[in-house]
Amino acid sequence: MNDVSAGVLAMTRRRHGEHVVVSLAGEVDVDNARRVRACLGEAVVETADGPRPRLVVDLSGLTFIDSTGLGVLVRQLAALRERDGSMALVAPDGQVLRRLRRTNLAPLFPIYDTLSQALA
Numbered sequence: 001m002n003d004v005s006a007g008v009l010a011m012t013r014r015r016h017g018e019h020v021v022v023s024l025a026g027e028v029d030v031d032n033a034r035r036v037r038a039c040l041g042e043a044v045v046e047t048a049d050g051p052r053p054r055l056v057v058d059l060s061g062l063t064f065i066d067s068t069g070l071g072v073l074v075r076q077l078a079a080l081r082e083r084d085g086s087m088a089l090v091a092p093d094g095q096v097l098r099r100l101r102r103t104n105l106a107p108l109f110p111i112y113d114t115l116s117q118a119l120a
Contacts, residue, residue: 009024010025016119020043021055023058024036036072041076055076056119057089058115060091065099088118
């Protein structure tokens, strides 16, 4: 397990069976989007031993995500799809889910209320 904390963002990355789970807590904005991008990229490398990389990004601990952070998620999804991989989000009702819906990005991702649902 790897923990990275900087300012108002905490990131945790761990394996769960065939999935790699990245949990984000705090705020994702233009100031830390590069660190989120790097963490997600490293998580995809961890999934490389399987035929299809599977990533779950747990956003339930986020209190804020800006358009830069949303862009990081979309670019990561595109990169995974190029490798026949998948990416699911955990985003219970709240600011992050509302932002995904308002920007019409929600239909791009499978979105779950809980991590256990995403991993099932």
